[in-house]
Amino acid sequence: MEAIDTRDWLGHVIVCGLQGLGVRIVELLQSAGIRVVVVGNAGEDHHLRLVQALDVPRIDGSPRNPDSLWAAGLAGALAVVCAEDDDLRCLEAALLVQELAPRTRVIVRQSNPAVGRAVTSAITKGVVVNPADLAAATFVESVLDQGMHRLDIADDTFLVRDVEVTASGRLQDLFGDLAPIVVMHEGGDTVVCPSRDYHVTLGDRVALVGAADE
Structure with a gap:
């Protein structure tokens, strides 16, 4: 798809990581009518072609790089989903989002319950979700946080x-x-x-x- 400048977007969701869970989250957010920007290195994202088929803007860079997050429109994002399949990488990205945009909601994938509890206490606007127990739809519910x-x-x-x-x-x-x-x-x-x-x-x-x- 043609490159889109998403730096000034408002009310969208940033999804970090294109492993299977990340792709499913992107699909569900799109079906809910929410704009999505994906952040991830092309060499590490195993489902890049699927996201390209969904016509979703992608920032080719690490979600642990502030420039990548700002380029994805962090300033106006509704939420950031850290869905990489590495707990440490998810934690690093979530803490960076907390530092750069403390009012932005962060949903973090963590399979280690102890680490998850530590993340919850460290991130004021964060939600920790264990992928072993919950489906991608639960990540989307956490993103929306909307008392629907x-x-x-x-x-x-x-x-x-x-x-x-x-x-x-x-x-x-x-x-x-x-x-x-x-x-x-x-x-x-x-x-x-x-x-x-x-x-x-x-x-x-x-x-x-x-x-x-x-």
Whole structure:
């Protein structure tokens, strides 16, 4: 695919590692309508052709290199998934994300429970998932962290999501066609039924509603 500049993207997810788990996470995020950027060295990524077929932007570099993460749009990312099949590499990448963007959610693959507990205590916005126990879908649920609620109205199904704002901007620019219900500002003020042109800032929370297939 043609190179895409993702440095200024907003509300996307960065997936580090293209081993089998990483590819499945990319597929599930795409099916949920979430933009994805992959970070990884081409020589180490065994499923590179699969990701290329999915038409996903890829930064050819190590997720333990700050330049690679910034190029992937870390400043505006919803979350970073560290899914390499090496626990130490995942840990190093997660700690770097924590250092560079402490407000960004980090989901870390760790097969060692003791290391996982240490990671959880070290990363304030982190979630540790053991791939031996949980499927790729659980990583995606951890990414979204959205307290999702299902509403069935007549023959239609809607989902209400509660998300944290990770970059300042208009609601429409950040969340597309999802309808905002409530904005809860970090200072405590609440705005009910704001327009899509309403501006939110880092740290605010937004309740959104959309059709289940959006």
